[in-house]
Amino acid sequence: MTVLPGRPRHELKFLLAAASKARFLSLIRDGIQPDRHGDEHGAYRVSSLYYDTMDLQAYYEKLDGVLLRKKFRLRYYGLPEEEPSVSFFEIKHRYGNLISKERAVLAPEICGRLLKQESDLDELAERGGSTVERVLGFHHRQPLSPALIVSYLRHAWTGVEDEDLRVTFDHFLTAHPPDDYLSPGRGAGLPFLPPDQIVLEIKFNRNLPRWLQQRLIQHRLRPVRYSKYVEAALAQNVEAVGIR
Template sequence: MNKVYREEKKYLLDLKQYYHFRHNIQKIMTRDKHSLNNPYDGKKGDGYTIRSLYFDSIDDRDFLEKEDGIELRRKLRLRTYMHDPNYCLLELKKKQGPYQQKTSYKLTKQEGEQLIAGNYSLLLEKQHPFLLDCYQMMMTHVYRPKSIVTYERDAFIAKENQIRITFDQKIRGSESDFHLFDEKLIETPLIDDNYVVLEVKYNGFLLQYIKDLLIPLESSQISVSKYSLSRKISKDYQLEK
């Protein structure tokens, strides 16, 4: 199990902003191990594909709390990295204002498929405190698969203060097909391919040299989540700054 506490900022960049900012980041930060070893387009070091399946309650508790701006909220998902689809991560994100906690537990592909099919009893069988909490939440509030989101990620890290910067593009999703591990899954674009979502994740404070790079992007800051976008596919939702 892995537990992470952090703050997060998000920005919506056009391609010109993206190339300029990534060029500067490459000079001062290092690509993470996934970006270096698992390229999604055949070019070493260009990123990797992430896919997440989101669960929500029968009355869409988590989605509506985000939409209503509730201060304390959560998201439950299965995440897989498409270069190695033999495992997935059950992740629970709890967020209060700018602060968030993410707890992850590694499951096999077969266990992930069981959860998607509604067999939550495997969470009980492992007798792990985090999985028991997930089981109680999923059973009490009748959690079911609600959407899938897929995107290409290029990520950079700084050793100081566990700072992580990610660029997500070609963001697409589905509200009807929950085959998490299917490479041919049919999905709908969630944002225009001419835009990239930049996420800056850090613990406690940002180093000054990174703060300085972000100053020109302040007008591009956003708060919408990929899960929210995926739940609005049929509503012709537009991502706004």
């Protein structure tokens, strides 16, 4: 059995018509509550600077259906003017529908230099820690470079009885060049999902709650395989353009 680092969780993704979000939300509203990190509706902006190898290993592993894979990204929140106040460097591991995530909190100045392309990943050595050691270990074997930025507006909810249950609705997905981290705040970017569609993600530890499973069936929602990174890369024609 393949063991993922950290605490593995299940992740299911669905494509939901934006017009039907309110109805679906009304079906599950009694079992969820707004994420405390968002506004009164649990909403906030999420942006991620993805890193990949020069031969686009993470990109092709997803397209080829490799079961065990990982992605490296710098994730930041809100609409930064200069340096994001909350940011993490993450390794997202996946084995089928199981995921686990390692993350290292970044100081604003380190995050700012990475986003501005003023330094490479060796800058993380200043941060230290086991996650950084694994990032740099991979980077020194297979150099990682900034590939692109993905940004979207997320409405996040957690379970009322089980706070490990997480339900998120991601709107207005856009792709951005890796050196333009301020563009999400200007309404710029290349949309790679029609605006009338939403990415619904459900994460849970062991079993999907029966009540939620019934609501998904009632709404005729079926899981899909969907990678924001790959869809953004396809929209930006990364195969032809490559990364620096």
